[in-house]
Amino acid sequence: MNPVFTIRGMTMGYLHIDGSAAATLAALALAALAFVAMRLDSAALHRRLKAENEARRLWNRGLADASLDGLLVHRQGVILMMNRALVRMLGVREREWVGQSFATLAQDDHVAPLRAELEAPQTALAEFTLLRADKMPLVVEISSQAMEFEGLPATATAVRDITQRRADAEKIARLTHYDALTGLPNRELFTGALQAALAGTTRGQAGVTLLLMDIDNFKIQNQQLGRVGGDMLLQMLAMRMLSLLTTEDMLARLGGDKFALLLGASGPPNRGASLGGQLLAACGEPFIVEGRLARLTLSAGLAMYPEHAAEAEALLRVAELALGKAKESGGGLYVYRHEDQRPQRITGPAPETLRGEPRVLYQPVFSLADLSLAGFEALPRWQHPSRGLLGPDEFMPLAESAGVAQELCGQMIERACAESLAANVPRISLNLLELSTNLPARIAAILRKTGLRPEALEIEVSEAQMANRPEQGQLLRELQSIGVGIALDDFGTGATTLNALRHLPLTRLKIDRRYTAKLGLDRNADAMLGATLTLAASLHLEVTALGVETEAQLALLREAGCHAAQGRLLGEPASRPVARPASRREAAMG
Template structure:
């Protein structure tokens, strides 16, 4: 355990377990050396504690300690400001510090994953900064550490690191002293205080003190008296225990050229209560000149009064001589280079070091490989200019622009670091960094960043391309369009834009699944690419929406030709794993500057042209025209009116009779919606129902129609059905069955009284809901049969009870053969057949002859308000079809 000394004292939590145990390479030898020393578990000793107090004072930190690292524990020999209990080795900073002979400095332990969970960091001591230097009696065998710690993050300056190294040398000298003393005492016990052993111990003690070459001093500011350690006395050529009498005598030893500077630092430290650090020369009494480094601080009492100057002094004469020799000796430089090469051989980076004369002194294997440099050239220690000329001869800079070539061609020994990238002819991309050296010359590193650049390019590609089709996405397309329009605005010319929307894609997606839909979109993208020129830019904007930015000068004719190729390409069937799908495409075309010079306007007008193409039959294209803008505005006004019309009570129902041809009576009435627009007058369904479908207004409107029709049906004679049409948008709503159930309950109508007409084109939107509707007991009719592409499988699978022939089929010239076939089909499937569009007596006779069970049309009765329906029912139930005058009232 460490002794107290003023500071933090807290219980030490149990050591945390770690996954990996960190041990020096010569662990067994190190432990043997430590145990042989006999220092573990010894009582506190003042000279070790004094070093901790000195360290705490010199570096102005709250904690300082001397630790010894045992096999599985950390044992504290001395400390200042902190106490330790038994501490697990793997939970200690010092276990990391002994892994190298270099200082371990942790500027912020809370940010370091190695230490942020250690008890010293997370506990009440709140250590954030740590610095420790290994204690080595012999190279490669660290016994422990001299440590500093602070509660705030900080750094060590070079001078502070040197000062900590000096104190470490003192501790090592003390350990050597201890080693010598233990050896002496052991030898004395064994050989009964043999004079030879005692003599060796004394010599070892003297050697340990001298090897440290560091001492401490103190100046009492009140009396001026000085205190020198024995080593300081020896440095000045005085006998141990014979210090200088006062500051003036101490300053007399300094070289005349350094004396005033040193005296000024001492005076300033006393006056300003600050520390100081200097390197100076002293002249001993025997005339020998020595170089020393002294560090000092101003000690203060509790009242803040300066009481003493305290510090250390180290003899660095041999070190200064060694540094001078290192700078002057080229042989020593080559030896260092050889040692460096052994380390550089394992670097992943290429490295080249150029001295102040421009000679390439170091070039590792990685640099040779990355730059394709001949080994013979580099063995000859060429100048960097020669290496550069070799690279230029290889055309290594062919991919660089002129500015970069000029930068690379300048002198390599720049005054500031700089970095650039270049691509080798073999495709390798290198990041080249040049860092000037303080002594002249520079270090250049070469890093292969090919994989990183490829990954960055891939990320950039994915950010601007559609992941499913590989086409440019909306962001890239919009940027490209903006650039083209800016060029048109500056330089003139034209720009053509095509907006594409797939026809019948949703039906494929719903019936065959999303995987098939994805495969179809990929095939569509491939066909779009194949139909375009190299200079055209296709893009997927989202869902089944695509766009094309025409390259070059665009004209109406060239845009139309491109649109025709796209329509033809996308009309062909697509094989989706054995399932054949047929779709189409509607295309809108707009031009700049004719239709706008900004992206929003051009896209909007191309989209208006696309909407016109869809409304005029699909699978075609249209050019934007000014009338489309007016139509769009008219549509927007109609949409606004539509959203408030239901709340204002502007909708009414008219009813058209459906006749039982066998019995000659009205079997049902079909509810048909009308809108009494306050400004436009009565509007037929075709004028607003498609818009209601698109905007979603059809859902609340459909619920109103259902409730109103069932309410009116209460006044109908028994046995007469009320027919209500249900659109695709309603079928897609999950709550449709619940809404019908609620309407039936509210009106008290029997479910069999209600028949729902499902348009053939809407079946794909809600095929899954038909069974749910049939379970309510209401009738279901496939409306408009023959106008679309209903399959026999769909009719057999879905719970329809009635087929309603499309009016065009019923009235066509070929109906004599087709209608009987459909009637037979309905009979085979258990369904009755109703024909729509009976307009003439001949048509009605043909429908009767074909076997149709029911018919409706203007011949039999026009849609009329419900009050008139009741009047019609009064005459028609016994007399058959109404006469001309009755039909005229509609």
């Protein structure tokens, strides 16, 4: 009985062969058994090595997933593995990207540079912008190291998110070089740009034009408007000046109420004087700050290189000298003259236009069914310091010539919506002073800002505004889509056709006060009332009568079935919408 062992010395079994003639057979059997034992032992070794490799792979994967930085394993940029941090960073699923090019995750202008870096990694850190799955940009820095992955050469690339760090650095740089209030370059950045511009002229570029500007009597404006209002005025002034400049020009706030302008090299030689005059004229137009009118005048000094100075500091001093002369002389634009060594006036201060401040008055509107309050009409007015309270026909032409018509209307609408919401009135009607293409967007923005429900707002347009202007119908439809009502004001005074009425998105007709005044005295006026009510009923419109001043007019309107009315009999315009105004009729009855 002969034992049979494995190559590791373990007993596999026993072999017994009878007879001496079987010696050869025994040897062969032993050799066969040894071969089988070796194969069995080799398979066990292979299984053990595979288990060790899997354990090592899981260990490496666990180590990679434990890293706070992203880790990418790739061959020539083709993804083999991404750790958990990188998957979270990019907002992707690893299995969907294995086998894909990592460079395709970069923003368009970084795809080619990132591909080159992954195919031939450099020793220095490289910076790229990737796009997350939600398309948000991600600024990263990467570094790579050669490695072996699954028995073959590969590259491990560490990916670190530096988006916040970059944003913080940019914020610090912005605070260092830009004015926090206006967003304009500050004195330090402007001085550096001026020096660079002067250095550029020595390399064949055109001359340099410098303009210094200062607000006249800004301290008084600041006291009248308050600190917040004064800051808003500076911001609005900066925006207005920027609108006149090109991308080559640099406007800076040097501090307080002083601004500086460095003109680009392109343009005619006299552009500085011409642009300076435009800036003074534009800034002389009114500004509307928190519902109040503010007017500015500027003083400005102009200097040019190389005509007036050879260095940046000297050029600034020359411009300061011209600015000082402008302020002494009551404003305007001055330039330094070499001939007589003194500043010379180029243009005077801007002329005065619109003065005063906007106001909104509120007239109550009553339901004629039960004389309950139906809402208010907001009446835009302008309080002029010498001419008193002006209506739209008087102040709108001035506002349009001053270029503030849209801004003024927007502020009046916003005030009316906010005050109506605060007073909890059922509905507020607004007579639009201008119909611009961006009006629906502006109305929607005002409703969001004030919180007024769209159905609580009614926009009034006149027949004159709609006459021969078919494009206004689309504008009204956009307003209607917001949810506001549309009323045709002063109905009966224009030439609105039945076909036009049928196609306009109206909810109300407002009968002109001239017809209301003749009710009961003129059969034509009575007939007009009946026809209007019949027409409105067929078009599913409500009707409001304007200018009700007598009990007789009120009685005729109620008998005819008119829906609502307003006028002196029912309530005078007031500075605030009162939830339950005391009408003259109620006072008489009381």
